[in-house]
Amino acid sequence: MTLDEIKEKIRGLHLGDAKQLDAIFTTEKRLLIEAPAGYGKTKTMVSKIAYMLASGSIPYPKRLLALTFSVNAAMKIKKDVTHQIPLILEGVKTDYTISEKILVSNYHGFARRLLKRSGYKLHPALINIDELKIIDDSKATYLLSNVNGLSYTSASILEKFNEEVKKINGTYIQNNLAAYNQVLINDFLSRGLLTYNGILTLAAKLLTDFEVVREFYRRLYTTVLVDEFQDTNVLSYLLLYYLIGANTQVILMGDDLQRIYGFIGAVPNLLTKAATQFGLTKISLDQNYRFKDNKQMLSLDQNIRRNAEQPRDPQITENATVDFNSYPDHATESAAIVDKCKYLISTDPDSHVAILVKQRGPNVVTIMGTFQAAGVPYFYGLFSDEDPKYVEFNRECLYEFFEQIKLKDQVTKKLLAAITVKLKAKYDITDPLYSSLFQLLAILFEKVFTDFSYLSNQEKKDLLIETLEGNGLKQYVEFINATVILTTVHGSKGLEWPYVILPDMEEQSFPNYYGLCGGCPYNNTCNLTVTDANEHKYLEELSVFYVAVTRARKQVYFTSSNTAINYKGEVVNRNISCLLKIKGIQILSSS
Numbered sequence: 001m002t003l004d005e006i007k008e009k010i011r012g013l014h015l016g017d018a019k020q021l022d023a024i025f026t027t028e029k030r031l032l033i034e035a036p037a038g039y040g041k042t043k044t045m046v047s048k049i050a051y052m053l054a055s056g057s058i059p060y061p062k063r064l065l066a067l068t069f070s071v072n073a074a075m076k077i078k079k080d081v082t083h084q085i086p087l088i089l090e091g092v093k094t095d096y097t098i099s100e101k102i103l104v105s106n107y108h109g110f111a112r113r114l115l116k117r118s119g120y121k122l123h124p125a126l127i128n129i130d131e132l133k134i135i136d137d138s139k140a141t142y143l144l145s146n147v148n149g150l151s152y153t154s155a156s157i158l159e160k161f162n163e164e165v166k167k168i169n170g171t172y173i174q175n176n177l178a179a180y181n182q183v184l185i186n187d188f189l190s191r192g193l194l195t196y197n198g199i200l201t202l203a204a205k206l207l208t209d210f211e212v213v214r215e216f217y218r219r220l221y222t223t224v225l226v227d228e229f230q231d232t233n234v235l236s237y238l239l240l241y242y243l244i245g246a247n248t249q250v251i252l253m254g255d256d257l258q259r260i261y262g263f264i265g266a267v268p269n270l271l272t273k274a275a276t277q278f279g280l281t282k283i284s285l286d287q288n289y290r291f292k293d294n295k296q297m298l299s300l301d302q303n304i305r306r307n308a309e310q311p312r313d314p315q316i317t318e319n320a321t322v323d324f325n326s327y328p329d330h331a332t333e334s335a336a337i338v339d340k341c342k343y344l345i346s347t348d349p350d351s352h353v354a355i356l357v358k359q360r361g362p363n364v365v366t367i368m369g370t371f372q373a374a375g376v377p378y379f380y381g382l383f384s385d386e387d388p389k390y391v392e393f394n395r396e397c398l399y400e401f402f403e404q405i406k407l408k409d410q411v412t413k414k415l416l417a418a419i420t421v422k423l424k425a426k427y428d429i430t431d432p433l434y435s436s437l438f439q440l441l442a443i444l445f446e447k448v449f450t451d452f453s454y455l456s457n458q459e460k461k462d463l464l465i466e467t468l469e470g471n472g473l474k475q476y477v478e479f480i481n482a483t484v485i486l487t488t489v490h491g492s493k494g495l496e497w498p499y500v501i502l503p504d505m506e507e508q509s510f511p512n513y514y515g516l517c518g519g520c521p522y523n524n525t526c527n528l529t530v531t532d533a534n535e536h537k538y539l540e541e542l543s544v545f546y547v548a549v550t551r552a553r554k555q556v557y558f559t560s561s562n563t564a565i566n567y568k569g570e571v572v573n574r575n576i577s578c579l580l581k582i583k584g585i586q587i588l589s590s591s
């Protein structure tokens, strides 16, 4: 097959989508592909890799490094690449097997590889990095009681560094990286310990301190592709920065509006910053395929994006109507939510409904109580990424995994079953939190032998280690069988369901006090005017709102309460959220 024939095949696959084809065929070596969810990003990425291989701009598959933030996202890319690239390149003669050699990894997984291979230059313990215990460095007190002989000064260096990573304080990180790494090298590695941040900081140190290592990787990976780039945190960015040499081809894909991970250190306006730093040419995909037959969702998606593009003067052509109902109080609102779920499930029995709350609190307790009283089962997914019990459960799973794999270095169903037995002896499975976590663990374990059965034993080990190490059990909420799923907007990122209900769409809730409401001069009406003073926070809230809305494949429903109990125990009136009053949204009540 000639290159022209492959081009023709790709044109056919993309049904003439000009922006996608431009992104695939461009000869620009440094590219930023702005791609909102559902705009065909995955399809474009797969065709682009195939075309680059066919045209020789990637000489061999192993010269491409594909990175992303979460393990689950890396696995999805790997699956697409493995299955689809050979189909596009069918009939093309190659002396390699395409799918096997492309390295698709999350940042931590890739950093582990670097350390496993060359980390001995920093400390011998890094050769066996899989045997090191990953310890949480968010609290100095925890560190002092868990790391024998650690000084208070060292524990404080770690705690502070971790805090500044979350605050995205680049200057602090630059100035204190060496001290942080030194504590790890002196006090942690010799004790068989490492931190989650340390996997990235030591990998970055390896690339900065050893030119030979840096040059090796820069020459090996002539093309670096990053997916979901907006979620790159400040330490992953550092790693990327050292990996990209003057001649590296760079393809970054992402969407700034879906960046809601500010609290774990994802850098604001990262796409724009990276575009300048790496000299990227930007191509924005502009066709929404996910909502192509759903006019209502399509215009809602579009209008929120337009508000983000020009917050003070969004260019709206047609209003999006949204289904919104307000109720006198939370109890009535919760009863209506339960009724809506029952209705949706009865009319669409294979369906799932996700109730996405902005935060935990009394309103959620009322919702849960109402579901229980009505006898409608739901999946409890309200733990946050930082919830100590959630984090500890992931750690415990990892510990048991290491205990079992030491006995027999083979990921088998029997081994995973043994881990579950050990864990069940440690936790109260009648507690809703642990019951949910065991369900998620069961899904992960099952996927190892279904969706991920094509992985090698080592890759299966990596998948399990990296998922648990990154507290990644939550990524499996999407596959939960329950018809009703109660989780947070942040926890829902990257997941989707047919129906989504967004409760609490009132002031002080979504947005909340820390979001926009605290100090807002428009409290009487909640008709927000975007100004220099509030634009940043407004865009942050709009991102969360956008992510929440676009989790729905078919429809999103909004509810609110007209009253709430304030911190003094008084009943107070609440306005409808300013987010439902942005230009381009027209609310319609269905009841």
Ligand SMILES: Nc1ncnc2c1ncn2[C@@H]1O[C@H](COP(=O)(O)OP(=O)(O)OP(=O)(O)O)[C@@H](O)[C@H]1O
Pocket: 013, 014, 015, 016, 017, 020, 035, 036, 037, 038, 039, 040, 041, 042, 043, 044, 289, 290
């Ligand atoms: N040019 C196109 N022509 C026809 N269908 C397309 C085109 N681009 C994408 N699609 C289809 O639209 C759907 C979404 O595409 P894809 O999964 O690539 O998008 P995405 O941006 O990665 O979405 P998500 O973030 O939801 O995973 C898929 O079913 C895909 O096959």
